[in-house]
Amino acid sequence: MKTIVSFLLIAIVLVIIALGSGAYNMAATEKHWAVTEKIIEWVRESSIEARSNDLKVPAFLDDAEILLKGAEHYDAMCTICHLAPGLEPTELSKGLYPQAPVFHQREPIVDQTQKLEHARAYFWVIKNGLKMTAMPAWGLSHDDDSIWGMAAFVLKISQMTPEQYRDYIGSAKDQGHDHKDSDHGHSH
Numbered sequence: 001m002k003t004i005v006s007f008l009l010i011a012i013v014l015v016i017i018a019l020g021s022g023a024y025n026m027a028a029t030e031k032h033w034a035v036t037e038k039i040i041e042w043v044r045e046s047s048i049e050a051r052s053n054d055l056k057v058p059a060f061l062d063d064a065e066i067l068l069k070g071a072e073h074y075d076a077m078c079t080i081c082h083l084a085p086g087l088e089p090t091e092l093s094k095g096l097y098p099q100a101p102v103f104h105q106r107e108p109i110v111d112q113t114q115k116l117e118h119a120r121a122y123f124w125v126i127k128n129g130l131k132m133t134a135m136p137a138w139g140l141s142h143d144d145d146s147i148w149g150m151a152a153f154v155l156k157i158s159q160m161t162p163e164q165y166r167d168y169i170g171s172a173k174d175q176g177h178d179h180k181d182s183d184h185g186h187s188h
């Protein structure tokens with residue numbers, strides 16, 4: 001028992017010395033091992049689920065206006081990393097590690113329970129961001145209603161064609177202009 005403990009302690013000290021002398025490569029171009037990626041994914045999924053499953057999804061989620069507002073936000077703030085139908089990978093998106101998921105290439109979710117689960121998880125991530133990835137916490141600058149709108153749009157965008165996307169953004173912008181007079185100083 002004693003030898004095992006001393007062996008472990010020596011191993012930990014050696015690992016710390018190696019890390020302190022720069023042995024670990026932090027480069028984004030140096031991918032994790034497959035098993036490390038699996039572990040990170042498992043920790044991330046569990047963390048998001050634990051923190052989002054009590055959230056109450058607002059009834060207005062399918063509201064046309066909420067979706068349009070989400071679309072406008074998405075187009076302005078998310079496409080540089082997450083892309084959009086008809087948009088080629090950007091210089092920024094190509095360099096990310098972990099890569100940002102491309103939502104419009106995901107399978108649409110039809111099951112209502114799964115849809116709500118995804119909406120909650122998306123809301124939580126958009127609001128709080130994700131550590132050690134490039135995903136920012138938009139909750140520092142946006143209220144919950146706007147964030148639900150973005151979560152709803154992320155669900156909506158799967159398998160959208162470039163034409164449908166352009167139409168959506170077009171009408172979102174028209175709506176945005178209508179809002180300007182009544183919506184005091186709200187940007188995006």
Ligand code: HEC
Binds near residue numbers: 044082130
């Ligand atoms: C600077 C790049 C960047 C920007 C801008 C960005 N994201 Fe992300 N986002 C990421 C990355 C990278 C991940 C993946 C992190 C990971 O794999 O752990 C991510 C993850 C997510 C996820 C979780 C995905 C999942 O599979 O559950 C959601 C939802 C999301 N982003 C939504 C958005 C929305 C909405 C916006 C705009 C308001 C946005 N992101 C802007 C980089 C970005």
